[in-house]
Amino acid sequence: MFPNLTNHLILPTGGYVSAQVTIADLDGDGQPEIIAGSDALYVWRLDGRFLSGFPVQGRNFFASRPAVGDLDGDGQNEILVGCDDGHLYGFDSSGGLLPGWPIKTACYDSKLCLRLPTNGTKRGKRHLCW
Numbered sequence: 001m002f003p004n005l006t007n008h009l010i011l012p013t014g015g016y017v018s019a020q021v022t023i024a025d026l027d028g029d030g031q032p033e034i035i036a037g038s039d040a041l042y043v044w045r046l047d048g049r050f051l052s053g054f055p056v057q058g059r060n061f062f063a064s065r066p067a068v069g070d071l072d073g074d075g076q077n078e079i080l081v082g083c084d085d086g087h088l089y090g091f092d093s094s095g096g097l098l099p100g101w102p103i104k105t106a107c108y109d110s111k112l113c114l115r116l117p118t119n120g121t122k123r124g125k126r127h128l129c130w
C-alpha cells in the first residue's frame with residue numbers, strides 16, 4: 001500500500017497534529033491519500049507530494065480527525081474536519097470550501113445534527129449527527 005515507505009514516515013506540518021490522521025482515496029484514483037489536520041488541512045499522496053489544492057487554511061487549527069465521504073452523492077469525496085474556531089469545515093477533493101460551509105458547532109462535545117446540502121440530485125434530506 002505504501003511502496004515508498006520503509007520503516008518510518010515523517011510529513012511536516014506547520015504545527016501540532018492533535019487528532020488521528022485519515023487514510024482514504026480522496027480523489028478517486030484508486031490510491032489512498034494521507035489527511036491530517038494541523039495549522040492547515042494537509043493531504044499528501046503516497047509519494048509525499050501534496051494533493052493538488054492542499055494544504056488549505058481555516059481560521060484556526062484543525063483539531064479533529066478528518067472524515068471523508070461522498071456527502072452529496074455526486075461520486076466525488078468530500079472532507080469534513082473540525083476547527084478550533086468552533087466550526088466544522090467541508091472541503092471538496094480539490095481543497096475548495098463547500099458552499100455553505102463552515103458551519104458553527106459552538107463547542108467540541110455538543111450533540112449536533114446538521115442538514116446537509118443535497119445539490120438538488122437527492123431525494124429527501126440528509127443529516128449528519130454526532
Ligand SMILES: [Ca+2]
Nearest residue numbers: 025027029031
Ligand atoms: Ca487517491
Ligand SMILES: [Ca+2]
Nearest residue numbers: 070072074076
Ligand atoms: Ca460528493
